[in-house]
Amino acid sequence: MANSNQINRREFLVSTGQGTAGLAGAAWLTGAAPATGAVLGANDRPRFAFIGVAGQGRFNLQTLLKEPNVEVPVICDVNLPRAHETVKLIGGKAEVEQDYRRVLQRKDIDGVFVATPDHWHALITIHACQAGKDVYVEKPMTHVVAEGPVVIAAAKKHQRVVQVGTQQLSGERYAEAAELIRAGGLGRVHHVRSWNTCNRTPGIRKPEGQKVPEGLDWDLWLGPAPMRPYDSVRCSGNHRFFWDYAGGRLTDLGVHQMGTIQKLMDVKGPLSAVAVGGKFAVEPWDYWDTPDTLNVLWEYPGWTCEFVVRDGSAYAPEGARWGIVLHGTKGAMFIDRGGFEIMPDDKRTEHKIVGTPRKSGDMPTQLSGAHIRNFLDCMRSRKQPVANPTEGHRATVPPLLGNIAFHVGRKIRWDPEKDQIIDDPQAAALLTKTFRAPHVLPKEV
Numbered sequence: 001m002a003n004s005n006q007i008n009r010r011e012f013l014v015s016t017g018q019g020t021a022g023l024a025g026a027a028w029l030t031g032a033a034p035a036t037g038a039v040l041g042a043n044d045r046p047r048f049a050f051i052g053v054a055g056q057g058r059f060n061l062q063t064l065l066k067e068p069n070v071e072v073p074v075i076c077d078v079n080l081p082r083a084h085e086t087v088k089l090i091g092g093k094a095e096v097e098q099d100y101r102r103v104l105q106r107k108d109i110d111g112v113f114v115a116t117p118d119h120w121h122a123l124i125t126i127h128a129c130q131a132g133k134d135v136y137v138e139k140p141m142t143h144v145v146a147e148g149p150v151v152i153a154a155a156k157k158h159q160r161v162v163q164v165g166t167q168q169l170s171g172e173r174y175a176e177a178a179e180l181i182r183a184g185g186l187g188r189v190h191h192v193r194s195w196n197t198c199n200r201t202p203g204i205r206k207p208e209g210q211k212v213p214e215g216l217d218w219d220l221w222l223g224p225a226p227m228r229p230y231d232s233v234r235c236s237g238n239h240r241f242f243w244d245y246a247g248g249r250l251t252d253l254g255v256h257q258m259g260t261i262q263k264l265m266d267v268k269g270p271l272s273a274v275a276v277g278g279k280f281a282v283e284p285w286d287y288w289d290t291p292d293t294l295n296v297l298w299e300y301p302g303w304t305c306e307f308v309v310r311d312g313s314a315y316a317p318e319g320a321r322w323g324i325v326l327h328g329t330k331g332a333m334f335i336d337r338g339g340f341e342i343m344p345d346d347k348r349t350e351h352k353i354v355g356t357p358r359k360s361g362d363m364p365t366q367l368s369g370a371h372i373r374n375f376l377d378c379m380r381s382r383k384q385p386v387a388n389p390t391e392g393h394r395a396t397v398p399p400l401l402g403n404i405a406f407h408v409g410r411k412i413r414w415d416p417e418k419d420q421i422i423d424d425p426q427a428a429a430l431l432t433k434t435f436r437a438p439h440v441l442p443k444e445v
């Protein structure tokens with residue numbers, strides 16, 4: 001069985017072309033990508049490897065396989081039994097790898113889909129770009145702000161198409177709403193609010209004395225995160241709620257919402273963030289790190305934006321467990337994945353419903369299908385996809401800043417042009433983290 005020690009750093013760098021001429025895009029691609037020796041499937045069908053195949057990885061896999069002319073010859077997961085089960089799900093015709101670095105060494109792969117926990121997203125994306133692969137990486141693009149510019153630089157230097165899984169950015173209704181807002185349909189938008197509510201009380205207990213299951217490379221699951229004993233809560237979708245691997249609901253749904261809000265409002269990033277909250281609703285024995293109650297407030301030029309995390313009350317504001325409301329001087333707009341609705345403040349604003357907001361609530365399949373198609377189209381055209389690394393970084397920064405403001409317990413100021421926290425070295429130190437060797441953030445891409 002492969003494990004994380006079987007590929008040393010030198011072997012990996014040489015095989016992925018770093019320090020040599022570097023590899024490039026697959027020959028079926030046209031446009032700016034330099035040629036490569038990649039072996040192609042019949043009829044120029046791009047060949048993908050899936051890295052991380054639990055809930056979201058399998059969802060992406062099934063969504064991709066609805067597209068014509070694609071192949072998935074490799075399934076990779078540090079959890080080997082899960083990788084094998086996934087191969088069965090798609091008819092048994094893919095090879096299994098446990099270590100993504102072996103996947104990146106293959107010359108017969110054009111692109112990778114990454115749906116690991118968040119703490120791996122940036123490193124795997126950077127390594128994949130260096131290996132000449134195009135990348136669809138799940139949101140949030142990064143676990144710490146410092147990873148963002150490195151991902152952007154790697155995609156640029158190696159001329160890779162990188163799409164971040166913020167699929168709302170491919171939603172036609174969101175684009176229509178943006179046009180309407182820009183045309184002044186809501187008047188002056190001065191306040192935006194967004195939320196994620198549920199009731200997860202009383203909480204989740206810490207499992208004790210568990211052994212690493214057969215076929216799982218726990219060391220590689222942890223990767224850049226601190227070494228610690230295995231447990232089945234961390235090693236699951238609950239990874240989202242531990243600081244070492246993610247940033248709670250704020251970086252989970254919040255990245256979708258903040259990326260969307262910033263596109264609707266046509267801005268790059270906030271000017272400041274402040275956050276208060278804690279673990280107030282769950283029992284003291286609850287195992288998650290991240291707060292169950294959190295109110296974040298960002299300042300933008302001429303407007304404010306709030307995000308509410310409420311894990312201890314299932315009441316859904318505006319009839320939606322999660323959504324966005326933009327408040328303008330002429331009217332307010334509720335928007336979610338189903339569509340939008342305008343509630344006028346005066347007679348000059350039309351009451352408008354587009355789609356079926358609140359009722360359908362969640363239309364992930366259509367949005368993800370469009371988002372994946374945009375990725376495939378850009379692999380061919382070599383154009384920038386809708387959620388390219390710059391957009392991915394912009395969507396991730398506000399939630400990460402919200403968590404930093406929560407940690408330091410005060411308002412922090414941000415320069416969206418320079419990508420810097422202003423005059424607060426203690427907060428600025430939290431823009432990065434300690435990466436556990438050998439899984440460190442490269443200085444050069």
Ligand SMILES: NC(=O)c1ccc[n+]([C@@H]2O[C@H](COP(=O)([O-])OP(=O)(O)OC[C@H]3O[C@@H](n4cnc5c(N)ncnc54)[C@H](O)[C@@H]3O)[C@@H](O)[C@H]2O)c1
Pocket residue numbers: 051052053054055056057076077078079082098099100115116117118120138139140165166167220221222223235236237238239252
């Ligand atoms: N775009 C969306 O709407 C959306 C929805 C759900 C989840 N997501 C994102 O997708 C990601 C995965 O979410 P999930 O709920 O499936 O998480 P999960 O923890 O259930 O699954 C992660 C999988 O990755 C594997 N893994 C961990 N490290 C790996 C590595 N180095 N190489 C290969 N495999 C590795 C794990 O064994 C597991 O099978 C998260 O970052 C989440 O934010 C996005």
